[in-house]
Amino acid sequence: STIFTNYTGNDFRLTSNTTAGLNLTAQPWWNGGTDSFFGTIDSVVDMYGVTRTTWSRGAYEYYSGQPTAPLSCTSFTYSTWGTCTNGTQTRAVLTSSPSGCTGGSPITTQSCMVTPTPTTGICSASLNQCSAGIFSDQADTTTNYLWQCLGSNGGANANCSLTIPLSPDTTPPTISITAPLINATVSGAAVPLSVTATDPEISGQTRSGLLTVQFKLNNANIGAELTTAPYSGSWNTSGIPNGNHVLSAVARDLAGNRATSTIALTINNVAVSTPDITPPSIPANFSATAISASQINLSWSPSTDPAVAGAVTSGVTSYRIYRGGALLITVTGTAYSNTGLSPSTLYAYTVSAFDGAGNSSPESPSASATTQTPPSLTNNPPAPSNGSPSSALAAGTTQTAISLITDQPATCKYGTTANLTYNLQPSIFTTTGGTTHSTAIANLANGSTYVYYVRCDSAGSATTGDYIISFSVSAPALPLSGGGGGGSSGGGGGTLTPAVPPTSGTSTPPVISTSTSPTVPSLTGSFTPIVTQLPIISSFTNYIQAQKALLKKLDPALTKRLQGRILLQVQERGQAWYLDPLSQKRFYLADGATAYGALRKFGLGITDKDLAKIPLGLETRFRDTDTDADGLADKLEEGLGTDANNPDTDNDGFKDGDEISQGHNPLGQGKLTVDQKLVNRLNGRIVLQVQQRGQAWYLNPADGKRYYMKDGSAAYEIMRYLSLGITNENIYQIGMGE
Structure with a gap:
């Protein structure tokens, strides 16, 4: 025990x-x-x-016996320290001394800290980008962009460099017409045309070289562009109307810059033409409809007056309506209300078309209708008549009054849609309520026909059918058909035979382009939008300093939401600012030159492959020359790489502009691929094609599309049209850069 x-x-x-x-x-x-x-x-x-x-x-x-106190341990041997976890590491006691000892104070835990792994900086092929490490800006040289990708935890830094592309060629070529002379009078089929044209070399800019020269008469092309020197040829003026004209020559370099030389001249050819003896076509779809006991409405489709080469094309001027074989009336529109008829009576009509030379088409097939039974005395609607105008108005008329009379006091309404009841008519005559009714019609256009449908009401008895007032506005007189005719307001410019250096055995230059079919010149001329320029601020620096003084407490959330946008101060004079996504600061764009200069500061290099993954924006307000009429301006086609002289670059049967608008590739088969992640990352940035000539594009955050900034003018247009209005209160909460 x-x-x-x-x-x-x-x-x-x-x-x-x-x-x-x-x-x-x-x-x-x-x-x-x-x-x-x-x-x-x-x-x-x-x-x-x-x-x-x-x-x-x-x-x-x-x-x-004497009890002996046990020995206490004073020294120990340990295992190696374990892994550092949550700032602590442990070890085990292997041995202790002296022998047989117990207790003691071995050290088996200690605090620790994890040593992070060094990371080496690695450059990216894109400007100011790092594949690894932290971006650090460096001072650029005149030839290179410089930046660093900083390593971490003792890792090495990487020095990065990207060659600065030459500035795009923004200098236009020089051109001067040398023949004919200013204010010369020319005639015949061999008028010499020549120019001197060069493309100057500007230090620091890519020299693109002269590409083409295009002769124009009244802004319409004369033949095709000349692509080789000497830029001269023989001009056939036959068929162009005599009188004063404007001859111009447009030089275009490979960067798309243009220069124009313009002179005034007089063409004095002896016109020999064949009289117009060709009748218009028979009016089609002729119909007669009884509207009341005293009115039948007639309508038909417009006739055409065929153009014949070498002959005057006079055009359809009027229509003659026959009732029962007898001429009833001559009108210029394509509808007519025959009033004052007897009730319950059958009437038959035909119509024929007349041109300016007096030629008449055969009469149309007959159309007939029986007037309605007279209304009871308790329902006695007014009877309209004497609608005016009923003849052609002179070319250039932009406003007229339409009028009619009724057989009793009434209120009359009108519209442009047939068979609407009185209550549904959208417009009421300005003067109405009696027996005479009239109202003004504005915005009339040359060569157009107008039809108005009238309903009237008297004491609650409304007409049950339309009374038609139809008239036209004459088109300006057309020149002779054929021969590439063109008036002083536009149109064709004859034909041009380019001069080429003579070769052995021939002294006659070959013909590049001739007119082979009758043409009717354009009467619309050309359209170029006018962008209102901001007032010049005398001191740019003083203005910036004054704006800085207005800054309030900055709003980072507002800045981030608007980054990449172009902002216009709607409460001032529309001053424009670009909010840079990287610096989160706004920069003042005083004018087109300043806006274009921002490309060098904010431009980010991009490869052609990546650029093709960003959808293209087509801003219809950015009107520019479109030589091949494919819906894409020549300048834009240069940026895209499509042919500005071929409406279907890849010859697949679709115009380049149509393919772009539908998301298809104008340079080949298939649809364009969109990289939405790339779009989201670059929205609001300005990118430069580093594999080309540094063409610049603005990625609009509002629609995620890229817009071509061909030059300072385009940069300014983008600044105005793709901008976002902002109040002073909000813009003063966004930081400023210089």
């Missing part, structure tokens, strides 16, 4: 009265004292917790 004791003096004294479940004091060997007992003790645990098995015996099995 084991007895636990405390040590006092040299003795082990009994402190537990039980052992192994026995009550020691009840046993016969217990003497009842506290110093000794009889029996055998197997072991004793001393005051230090050490089990003692060796004892010195005294009388009566009295056990005594």
Whole structure:
């Protein structure tokens, strides 16, 4: 058995009265004292917790001995430190000394810190971009853009460089017409035309070289563009109207820059023409409809007057309406209301067309209708008549009054849609309520026919059919058909035979272009939008400083939302600002030159492959020369790589402009691929084609499309048309750059 004791003096004294479940004091060997007992003790645990098995015996099995205190450990050996986790690492105690020791204070935990892995900076092929590391701008040289990609945690930095492309060629060529002379009078089929043209070389700009020269008469092309020197030829003026004209020559370089030389001249050819003896076509779709007891409405499709080469084309001028075989009236429109008829009576009509030379078409097939039964006395609608105008108005008329009379006081309304009831007519005559009714009609155009449908009401009795007022506005007199005719306001310019260096055995230049079919010249001329320029600010620097003084507490959320946009101050004079996505600052665009200069500061290089993944924007207000009439301006085609002289570059049967608008490739098969992630990343940026001539494009955040910035003028147009209006309160919360 084991007895636990405390040590006092040299003795082990009994402190537990039980052992192994026995009550020691009840046993016969217990003497009842506290110093000794009889029996055998197997072991004793001393005051230090050490089990003692060796004892010195005294009388009566009295056990005594000196307990020895255990040794405390003072030194240790350890395992290696473990992995650093959450700022702490541990190790195990392998051995301790002195031998047999216990306790001590081994160090088994400590604080730690993870050492990050170094990262080396790596350059990207794109300007100011890093494949790895942090971008750091450097001072550019005259030939290279420089930046660094900084390593981290001791990693090495990378020095990056990209060659600065030459500025796009924005300098126009020079051109001067050398023949004919200014204010010369010319005639015949062999008028010499010649120019001198060069493309100047400007330091720091790409020299693109002269590409073509195009002669024009009254802004209409004379033949095709000349692509090689000498830029001269022989001009056939036959068929062009005599009188004063404007001759111009346009030089175009490979960058798309143009220069024009213009002179005034007089053409004086003896006109020999064949009189117009060809009648107009028979009016088609002729119909007669009874509207009331006293009115039948007639209508038909317009006739045409065929053009014949070498003959005067006079055009359809009027229509003659016959009732019962007798001439009823001559009108210029394609509808007529025959009023004042007898009720319940059958009437038959025909119509024929007349041209300016007096030629008449055969009469149309007959159309007939029976007037309605007279209304009861309780329903007596007014009867309209004497509608005016009924004849052709002179060319150039832009406004006229339409009028009619009724047989009783009435209120009359009108519209341009047939068979609407009185209540549905959209417009009321300005003067109405009596028996005479009139109103003004504006915005009339040459060569157009107008038809108005009238309904009138008297005391609640409204007409049940339309009363028609139809008239036309004459077109300006046309020149002779054929021969490439053109007037002073536009049209064809005859034919041009280019002069080429003579070769052995011939002295006659070949003919590049001749007129092979009758033509009618354009009467519309050309259209170029006018962009209002901002007032010039005398001191750019002072203006910027004044604007900085107006800044308020900046709004980062507003800045981020508008980044990449062009902003116009709607409460001022429309000053324009570009909000750069990188710097998150706005920059003042005072004029076209400043806007275009921003390309060098904000331009980001882009490959042709990536550019093709961004959809193209077509802004119809950016009108420019479109030589091949494919819907894409020549300048834009240069940026796209399509042929400005071929409306269907890839010859697939579709115009280049139509393919672009439908998302198809104008240079090959299939649809264009859009990379929306790339678009989202570059929205609001200005990108430069680094694999070409540095052509510049603006990515409009509003629609995610790119717009071609061919020059300062285009940059200014984009600035005005693709901008977003902003109040002073908001713009003063956006930081400024210089």
